[in-house]
Amino acid sequence: MYKLYTRPGSGGFVIEAALKLAGVPFEHIDVPKTLDLDPEFLKISPMHQVPVLVLPDGHAVPETAAISLLLAELHPGKGLGPIAGEPGRADFLRWMAFMATAIYMANLRYYYPHRSTTDAAGIAAVKQAAVAEMDKEISILDRALRGRDWLVGDSRTIADVYMLMLVCWYPDQGRARAIWPDVERICARLRDDPMLAALNEPHEMWPA
Incomplete structure (x- = not known):
């Protein structure tokens, strides 16, 4: 059985959705957000970050985008995304990589600006x-x-769910919905999905 190490407000939202879409059982393990680094958890997550998915064979995989791509490969035909040789595969890889390396990293710089400067006076500039x-x-x-x-492609994939999460992390939701109408159109459909709405409750990314 899969083991998912996660916490509310993390990329675990996307992985929970992926596992639900795949229809596979998993153990949900909540990792408290603490400054005291757990040596045992560091063995599977050297950066002490969540989510981490432990596969049935015991192999631990961190990083939301990597886990999403792996689950799409392990569970083809479940709507997670096209696998090698299927139409849309190139776009799937492109957008997952773009969101993980560009938008997600900008999110991190906004919410953890101290990681991007050694000058306390530069915090506001980093966020801007x-x-x-x-x-x-x-x-x-x-x-x-x-x-x-x-x-x-022509159907929802885990890339759309990943986009939803990242857009929900944008600091001004009212502005986001107004200036990106096509992103909002897709995100609104996803927010109305009962499964995603239920997963959102502990994460509180959008109002219930």
């Missing part, structure tokens, strides 16, 4: 730059979604 990056990057998604129902 992070929002500017998010603006540019989410605008790219918005243009890509123009005239499309989903980010990849």
Whole structure:
């Protein structure tokens, strides 16, 4: 059985959704957010970050995007995303990598600006730059979604759920919904999904 180490407000939201879509059982293990680094947890998550998925064979996989891609490979035909040789595979990899390396990293710089500067006086500038990056990057998604129902192919994939989470982390939700209408169109459909709405309750990414 899979073991998912996670906590509310983390990328574990996406992995919970992926496991639910795959229809596989998993053990949910909540990892408290604490400064006291647990040596045992550090063995499976050297950065002391969640989510981490432990596979049935005991292999631990951190990083939300990596776990999502792996689950799509392990559970083909479950709507997680196209696997090698299937239509849309290139776009699936492209958008997952783009969101993980661009939007997610800008999110981190906004919420943890102290990690990006050694100058306390530079905190505000780091946050301002992070929002500017998010603006540019989410605008790219918005243009890509123009005239499309989903980010990849003709059906929902875990890439859409990943986008939903990252957009929900944008610091001004009212502005986000107003200036990115095509992103909002897809996100609104996802927010209305009963399974995702139930998963959202502990994460509180959008109002119930």
